[in-house]
Amino acid sequence: MSEAAPWITYRPELKVLDCTIRDGGLINKHQFSDETVRAVYDTCLEAGIDAMEVGYKNSPKPFPKSEFGPWRHCDEEDINRVFAGHDLDKTGLKLCAMADAGKSDYREQIVPRNESLLDMIRVAFYAHQVSEAVQMIEHCAELGYDTTANLMAVSNIDDAEIDTVLSAIKDTPAQVMVIVDSFGHLYREQIDRLYKKYATALEGSDKEIGIHAHNNQQLAFANTVEAIILGSNRVDATMFGLGRGAGNCPMELLLGFLRNPKFKLRPVIKLIQEQILPLKKEIDWGPSIPYNITGQMNLHPRDAMEFREGDTPDDYVAFYDDIVLDN
Numbered sequence: 001m002s003e004a005a006p007w008i009t010y011r012p013e014l015k016v017l018d019c020t021i022r023d024g025g026l027i028n029k030h031q032f033s034d035e036t037v038r039a040v041y042d043t044c045l046e047a048g049i050d051a052m053e054v055g056y057k058n059s060p061k062p063f064p065k066s067e068f069g070p071w072r073h074c075d076e077e078d079i080n081r082v083f084a085g086h087d088l089d090k091t092g093l094k095l096c097a098m099a100d101a102g103k104s105d106y107r108e109q110i111v112p113r114n115e116s117l118l119d120m121i122r123v124a125f126y127a128h129q130v131s132e133a134v135q136m137i138e139h140c141a142e143l144g145y146d147t148t149a150n151l152m153a154v155s156n157i158d159d160a161e162i163d164t165v166l167s168a169i170k171d172t173p174a175q176v177m178v179i180v181d182s183f184g185h186l187y188r189e190q191i192d193r194l195y196k197k198y199a200t201a202l203e204g205s206d207k208e209i210g211i212h213a214h215n216n217q218q219l220a221f222a223n224t225v226e227a228i229i230l231g232s233n234r235v236d237a238t239m240f241g242l243g244r245g246a247g248n249c250p251m252e253l254l255l256g257f258l259r260n261p262k263f264k265l266r267p268v269i270k271l272i273q274e275q276i277l278p279l280k281k282e283i284d285w286g287p288s289i290p291y292n293i294t295g296q297m298n299l300h301p302r303d304a305m306e307f308r309e310g311d312t313p314d315d316y317v318a319f320y321d322d323i324v325l326d327n
């Protein structure tokens, strides 16, 4: 964590992670073409982005390969095909995958780091899964990976539970503890409170604090900037905000804000024009009233996603009546 964060200026320790394919895959079952995945990778290289999350290391049992694309499982052969020749030392780009507690066969699916092009495993978990998350982090660190701890849905957990998680994670080898606003519910003041809570609990552990924001209330970029101002040095964003439901902090806004000259905006704009805009015609993401409502109500976006996939995606009043009057 930065002691004093000179937020509007050059801060070389601040690292940007692109999770377009991993988070965006939650709206199309990770059915991206190799061309799109490779284009995001090439853009990360050209734009000076520090890490690219290529998907999930999740089990094919709950996510059968007949239904879900390769980036839900990140088999090594798929990684080797699409990122052939990737070299961390030459490019400075870390490739990473997310493993969900309860949904990953991590002991079988994750091979030693020196046998993989992946450099980092981000462990995602809900508060009640913290014991498994600790085991996963320790296991992946033993295999040689950088690791992060991503406590999901933090807006929905009481303080005592957050404290329990933070004290369990503090002693793990995870380099980063991420503030994850899964429901896009948090306001600036809550980001402040959580950042300070995480920083106090993790003091002395050398862990960085990360931020992963969803855009239900059109606050993902603002909340990301707020975390950066406070000292967060590990920041998630996606190209054109492509991500589950309302999407994420848009990369194009984030890079426009950062002052490190290594970050280049033009390749991101080019990718958006050539690859992401065509996707926008096929799949729905980004803020809309159903996502605003679930964000305001601190609910998982699944009902809004189902509604947007249905026959009357713009019948906002019907969604309001269903969700607001039912809760």
Ligand SMILES: C[C@H](O)CC(=O)C(=O)O
Pocket: 023, 124, 125, 150, 151, 152, 153, 180, 181, 182, 183, 212, 214
């Ligand atoms: C822990 C991850 O960042 C998963 C995710 O995207 C979420 O919002 O939850």
